[in-house]
Amino acid sequence: MRLRTDAREMMLEQFDYPELIYQTPARDLILRYKQTIMGFRRAIFMPLLNTAVFSVIFMRVAPIDTGVPYPLFAYCGLLTWNFFSSSLKFAVTSLTGNSTLVTKVYFPREVFPFSAVIVSLVDLAVGSMVLVGLMVWYHVGVSPALLFLPVVVLVQVAFTLGIALLLAMGNLFFRDVKYLFEVVVTVWMFATSVVYPVEMVGGKLGTLMRLNPMTPIIEGYRDVILYGRLPGLSFLGAAIVALVTFAFGWVLFHRAEFQFAENI
Amino acid sequence: MPQPAVIFDGVWKKFRMGERHDSLRDLIPSLLKRRDTAALADQEFWAVQDVSFEVQPGEALGIIGPNGAGKSTALKLLTRILKPTRGTCLVRGRVGALIEVAAGFHPDLTGRENIFLQGAIMGMTRPEITRKLDEIIDFSGIAPFINTQVKRYSSGMQARLGFSVAAHLNPDVLFVDEVLSVGDMNFQAKCLERMHTQLKAGVTLIFVSHNLQAVTSLCNRALVMGKGAKLFDGPSEEALDVYIKASQTSSQKYGLTQPRFTLLSSEFVRDDGRPALTLTPHAPCTLRATFECLESADHCQFGVELERTRDLLYCYGVTSDSLGQPFITCHKGEIVTVEFALTAHLARGHYRMNLNIRNPIHAQFYMSAENVAHFTIEDQRTYAGVAELNPRCDIFKTATSEHVSTAVEVP
Numbered sequence A: 001m002r003l004r005t006d007a008r009e010m011m012l013e014q015f016d017y018p019e020l021i022y023q024t025p026a027r028d029l030i031l032r033y034k035q036t037i038m039g040f041r042r043a044i045f046m047p048l049l050n051t052a053v054f055s056v057i058f059m060r061v062a063p064i065d066t067g068v069p070y071p072l073f074a075y076c077g078l079l080t081w082n083f084f085s086s087s088l089k090f091a092v093t094s095l096t097g098n099s100t101l102v103t104k105v106y107f108p109r110e111v112f113p114f115s116a117v118i119v120s121l122v123d124l125a126v127g128s129m130v131l132v133g134l135m136v137w138y139h140v141g142v143s144p145a146l147l148f149l150p151v152v153v154l155v156q157v158a159f160t161l162g163i164a165l166l167l168a169m170g171n172l173f174f175r176d177v178k179y180l181f182e183v184v185v186t187v188w189m190f191a192t193s194v195v196y197p198v199e200m201v202g203g204k205l206g207t208l209m210r211l212n213p214m215t216p217i218i219e220g221y222r223d224v225i226l227y228g229r230l231p232g233l234s235f236l237g238a239a240i241v242a243l244v245t246f247a248f249g250w251v252l253f254h255r256a257e258f259q260f261a262e263n264i
Numbered sequence B: 001m002p003q004p005a006v007i008f009d010g011v012w013k014k015f016r017m018g019e020r021h022d023s024l025r026d027l028i029p030s031l032l033k034r035r036d037t038a039a040l041a042d043q044e045f046w047a048v049q050d051v052s053f054e055v056q057p058g059e060a061l062g063i064i065g066p067n068g069a070g071k072s073t074a075l076k077l078l079t080r081i082l083k084p085t086r087g088t089c090l091v092r093g094r095v096g097a098l099i100e101v102a103a104g105f106h107p108d109l110t111g112r113e114n115i116f117l118q119g120a121i122m123g124m125t126r127p128e129i130t131r132k133l134d135e136i137i138d139f140s141g142i143a144p145f146i147n148t149q150v151k152r153y154s155s156g157m158q159a160r161l162g163f164s165v166a167a168h169l170n171p172d173v174l175f176v177d178e179v180l181s182v183g184d185m186n187f188q189a190k191c192l193e194r195m196h197t198q199l200k201a202g203v204t205l206i207f208v209s210h211n212l213q214a215v216t217s218l219c220n221r222a223l224v225m226g227k228g229a230k231l232f233d234g235p236s237e238e239a240l241d242v243y244i245k246a247s248q249t250s251s252q253k254y255g256l257t258q259p260r261f262t263l264l265s266s267e268f269v270r271d272d273g274r275p276a277l278t279l280t281p282h283a284p285c286t287l288r289a290t291f292e293c294l295e296s297a298d299h300c301q302f303g304v305e306l307e308r309t310r311d312l313l314y315c316y317g318v319t320s321d322s323l324g325q326p327f328i329t330c331h332k333g334e335i336v337t338v339e340f341a342l343t344a345h346l347a348r349g350h351y352r353m354n355l356n357i358r359n360p361i362h363a364q365f366y367m368s369a370e371n372v373a374h375f376t377i378e379d380q381r382t383y384a385g386v387a388e389l390n391p392r393c394d395i396f397k398t399a400t401s402e403h404v405s406t407a408v409e410v411p
Helices: A002-016 A020-034 A036-061 A070-092 A096-104 A111-137 A144-173 A177-190 A203-209 A214-227 A233-263 B024-040 B071-078 B111-121 B126-140 B155-167 B185-200 B212-218 B236-246 B401-409
Strands: B006-016 B044-055 B060-064 B086-091 B095-098 B173-177 B204-208 B221-226 B229-235 B261-270 B283-293 B297-308 B313-319 B328-330 B335-344 B349-359 B364-377
Touching: A002 A233, A020 A111, A020 B111, A036 A070, A036 A111, A070 A111, A070 A144, A070 A177, A070 A214, A096 A233, A111 A144, A111 A214, A144 A177, A144 A214, A144 A233, A214 A233, B006 B071, B044 B071, B060 B071, B060 B212, B060 B236, B071 B086, B071 B173, B071 B204, B095 B155, B111 B126, B111 B155, B126 B155, B155 B185, B173 B185, B185 B204, B185 B212, B204 B212, B212 B236, B212 B349, B221 B236, B229 B236, B236 B349, B236 B364, B261 B349, B261 B364, B283 B349, B283 B364, B297 B335
Parallel strands: B044 B229, B060 B204, B060 B221, B095 B173, B173 B204
Antiparallel strands: B006 B044, B006 B086, B221 B229, B261 B283, B283 B335, B297 B313, B297 B328, B297 B349, B349 B364
């Protein structure tokens, strides 16, 4: 019962502030791309640099078989992981960084973490142009499976939004969540199939790592873009986890929202 | 009977004092320790205690009270920034808040970009903002700087732009918190005028201010708050008296420790003997006060002071000896009555009177009492200032333009 009123409030609020979800990301984007170098550095240069570094490791030092040219494998993983991690990086301080607004004006506070994700989505779009370039370079074509791409993006966005809401809220109540997050996100990247396939990790650790919902999502991207096939059953599991995380994160955020002003 | 636009029903709001844990690192040890330091529970206090009121659509309610009375907390509860600990608080319709009007501005964006951002934060749609853009820029009076980054603005410019955006929101319910303190007199007048216009258009207004004159001019009804509780709810003029009495600091004004007189009664009457709560300019009136002498005093001089309530502007002061009365000596137990007959050559507004008895030779106060009487001067005419000079104006034309031109030709 309470859940239903919550859900209705959450939706209605967005209609009361129709322009907000556009203006806030626009503000962040204008500010970021006003310093053009910085904007493109994050969107393109960082994934490219990491691709080069890991290409040396996994092509020269410890070669692995990934089915497609390794730089393509790595860039595809790093680009989409970058969307996830940079969304969260901006989301975690999005409420505390706007404390004057949070304490002085009423409006749906979700807009800040949402905006962080939307801005990173723009970066993802910019960075994917390089991916297209790499695919042309390596002569990797696409198949009708690419039509499934929007679903993969949506699942990742839902999961990212859910975590973003929880992190933004967490950092508001406990200011060291920000530092904890930085440690966790680094470990998390290596626990995900970003620069190597996690199936290569066996034993109990491997089983544990397969519970990570980010792996099927990143592999989902590779399946539909590089391998030309539909994602497997594990992607369905990840999609369910993503939607549940999103719903849980938003409801929790909504219920804690009224305490923000006095706790910030 | 229409439904109230604002309902504040039995609202309580609790705040905690002292340092709070705001990191996980502090939280974990404190959770472990909690059991044996139960005595160190958070200190709490009520910022708002059991306050109830309703505002009908189109009504204007003023909220006055000293600092720390809970006015701003009440407003934050109404605007949903805070949630009441107990009770319900409900606002019907689109809410506009003139509180911290420049809070949503981003310093690195231009004035124009910030209008869109601020508009969005207040719940306007883009077509709405675009339609009102020129009007907003015009109202703010900073048109030449609208494409300059807001960080280059002065604080006055920021506040003016913020107010302009907020003033064009066209809300159903408008909350205003002491924003009139920003901007120069011209801009303040413009803001007040804007609020008047919105009131006429049927907007419900809740106005929190220390500017008592502005409260009485905008609102017919006012709420007095003190220490989180509601002290009074009723007509503005009466609310002012309650507020002034509540914020009075007894006879401390002149560092008086042992008053030698006590005020038994005071009345302020018109010519016909009726209490003078409202007067027209130039009305004759009398202040009559009766004192009891507690301890013998010589060379008593009686003084009266008149102050404008809004800002405690000292308007007039006179003493008994300058009006031809000798200094008198009073003995313990004697009752003295003093009458000051006055003519109220005052501009419209609210005024109050103070009385004192002193010994001018030793420059010693025997007693002093603030706000022994208060009254409102009502006048239909408009003028500014504190005195009423009974003006008349005539305009004559004495020369035509031909006259002037021939005069020029003569030399």
